[in-house]
Amino acid sequence: MSLQDAKDIVVVGAGQAAAQAVQSLRAGGYTGSLTIVGDESALPYQRPPLSKAYMKGKFAEERLYFKPAAWYEDQKIEVLLGTRAVAIDRTKRSVELGHGGQLPYDALILATGSRPRPLPTPGANLNGVHDLRTLADVERLRPTMVAGRRMVIIGAGYIGLEAAAVARQMGLEVTVIEMAPRVLARVTSPVISEFYTAEHRRQGVTILTGTLISKLDGEAGDVTAAILADGTRIPADMVLAGIGILPNEELAREAGIACSNGILVDRDARTSDPGVFAAGDCASRPLVHFGRSGRLESVHNAIEQGKLAAAAILGQPRPAEDCPWFWSDQYDLKLQIAGLSQDHDTHVIRGDPETRKFAVFYLRNETLIAVDAVNSPPEFLASKKLIMTGAKLAPRVLSDTSTPMKDIAAQAAA
């Protein structure tokens, strides 16, 4: 049977990619049965506000949800919440559910996301040690975030630093402990790392880089301190771990679907089984503008792959792939990132970090491959387009703030 005649489509995972996939399937004319299986108890919701406005209490819970319950009913989409998919039988084409039921499928979309990397530290299971991935995580953490209390954050990635900004704004005493020599080391350049370190310190956050934790101490089961490798004791009323994520690929791997740091997919989000697709944080995909494959952990990626999977199942033309992009909000700083900077050989700063409005461009062989734009939407928007066209740009042109960014982009495109 061709997938275009599919009568049963099952989506495992009820997050960003799943929400997009079901919307695109219905919008694309699919009228057969459509079921989402999600192990959380909430309807699909957006995660970015969890470490930003929602954590601060400045974002109503209803706004987190992509669609209300009535929409799924109208669209005849069955949403099985609090239900875990535990196995895939690819011969019978069915998904086994945790409570014992089976769901047959003609096409299956795995949108299982990722989970926090567990803290490999003695004491990690004490009360008051938190992860930040789900709405339930924030519901546990937020009531303990009271002004004057001491929060230790382990890991200075985007989530750790966003949480540090929120906690500081709520009046907590915050210490961020990072093993790498600088904050955001995995994702950006030293220029941006230094800028954010300085900003957090200015706001009163203690940032310790190149620092290892040997254990977490507790009393009566509650965390009381982080003990550093050199023996220093940092008192803590709560600890937040933000040391990265692991893709939820086990369901696919155990079913014999090819995985390698993510479920391997082609440009159509199709796995090594032609009836099974994977989208979002769990998938390792071709990065068409960068000539390699990899896993992306972003809203844009989850949306794009949800659309790609739906189009492929419906036999519709592949939607054009956009340049990867991401954002992070800390204090009054909006960081917008386009492209992937990891392989750059040159960076160019446009504007002055002191003004809190600047951009860092990343070039490889004189070709623009990424930008980090702080409070600078024009630099972000123009770069997104230029990266996709493989534009070659001279550093002196990019750093010349007397020429508006849109003019630089127009000249490069001409």
Ligand code: FAD
């Ligand atoms: P998810 O949204 O994680 O959904 C996967 C769902 O599948 C989960 O509910 C999971 O529990 C469920 N699941 C897994 N296995 C099973 C199973 N076997 N059976 C049933 N259900 C299962 N991105 C940005 O671009 N910008 C940001 O500013 C940003 N901020 C973020 C802040 C936080 C705190 C977090 C946690 C993430 C942030 N992200 C941000 C990343 C972004 O939210 C993710 O990339 C996106 O949610 C990925 O969508 P997904 O559908 O792949 O996975």
